[in-house]
Amino acid sequence: MNLNPLPPAMREKKRYIVIKILSNAKIEYNELSYTLWNEFTRFLGEFELSISRAWLIEDLFDQENQIAVLRVNHNFVENFRAALALIKEISGKKVAIKVLGVTGTIKSAKERFLT
Amino acid sequence: MKFCDLGLRSNFSAGENSVLEMAERAKDFGYEVLAFSDYLLNLRDIEGLKRAVSEASKKLGCEIYAGVRIKALNKVELIRKVKFFRNFVHVVVVEGGNLEVNRGACSMPEVDILAHPENGRDDSGFDHVMASLARENHTALGIDFSKILEADSRSRISLLRKIRKNLRICEHCRAPVIFSTGAMNVWEIRGPREIMSLIQALGFDYDFAEKALLQNPNFVIQRANEVFSKEFVAPGVKRYES
Numbered sequence: 360m361n362l363n364p365l366p367p368a369m370r371e372k373k374r375y376i377v378i379k380i381l382s383n384a385k386i387e388y389n390e391l392s393y394t395l396w397n398e399f400t401r402f403l404g405e406f407e408l409s410i411s412r413a414w415l416i417e418d419l420f421d422q423e424n425q426i427a428v429l430r431v432n433h434n435f436v437e438n439f440r441a442a443l444a445l446i447k448e449i450s451g452k453k454v455a456i457k458v459l460g461v462t463g464t465i466k467s468a469k470e471r472f473l474t
Numbered sequence: 475m476k477f478c479d480l481g482l483r484s485n486f487s488a489g490e491n492s493v494l495e496m497a498e499r500a501k502d503f504g505y506e507v508l509a510f511s512d513y514l515l516n517l518r519d520i521e522g523l524k525r526a527v528s529e530a531s532k533k534l535g536c537e538i539y540a541g542v543r544i545k546a547l548n549k550v551e552l553i554r555k556v557k558f559f560r561n562f563v564h565v566v567v568v569e570g571g572n573l574e575v576n577r578g579a580c581s582m583p584e585v586d587i588l589a590h591p592e593n594g595r596d597d598s599g600f601d602h603v604m605a606s607l608a609r610e611n612h613t614a615l616g617i618d619f620s621k622i623l624e625a626d627s628r629s630r631i632s633l634l635r636k637i638r639k640n641l642r643i644c645e646h647c648r649a650p651v652i653f654s655t656g657a658m659n660v661w662e663i664r665g666p667r668e669i670m671s672l673i674q675a676l677g678f679d680y681d682f683a684e685k686a687l688l689q690n691p692n693f694v695i696q697r698a699n700e701v702f703s704k705e706f707v708a709p710g711v712k713r714y715e716s
Contacts, residue, residue, distance in 0.1 A: 440671035
């Protein structure tokens, strides 16, 4: 027996933060993911990270243009933007993370930033 | 209204990149009005910075101004330096830390920004009396994002605590606050919206965060532009030709 999917009104509201990594070298998905989790745990803590249901979406990572999409709960967008701004290094390479925008669906994130 | 960054630093003093490189990156992040507040010593430094700034401004097509960052040991030195530099530059930033200097900067209308009154102190270095003076004289409390970025885990905790306390005092006394990147190199520049997010994450509302990056810095530039215009005679007095 399978679980029934929740009705839309009862699902948690999500936002997708589209980020661009500015750096002299190309950053790989694994490096980015490792640094993001470390920095988020450091700045926001385990508790906030667990209730925000943050996730870096692997399928939407654009290696060539260095664009990634991060999913978070809609109440935590500002906290995550602040945490993203405080990242200065990814595996020894100097970086600056620029938030391109925040969208409500993956579809609009793709249309606006990933085409 | 345009997003402003009044705390950039170039290789004229402590920074690592040139005025043009810094301005290009800041423009890419969404700033439209920039000011370079470097540590300057004499008239030759001022002229050099002004020349570099006007060249970059012409090339990029955005407003860029020259400013100065003043370090003073006591009030006498502060007054002397502020009175000298005020005649030449658009933005005057005073580095805080010493209580005498913090109080002096708040009571001088010539000073635009008092940056980091908590510098090198155990307490926050700013109280409600200074905040009231700052409101009367339109001196803003300045906070550089690069300080928060550079701090390691332990010192970042105490720095954010002190900044939050100072912001609460300013919010209560309605004293202006200005956030800037304070970047020394291109990697320290962050977008205006991200800095606003940090202010909101510290527990302040959107309007307060917006004022710290839009209205308050724009007011500083507008006031300086008025003073440097040909019609200006004295504060509140303008010359009109019939």
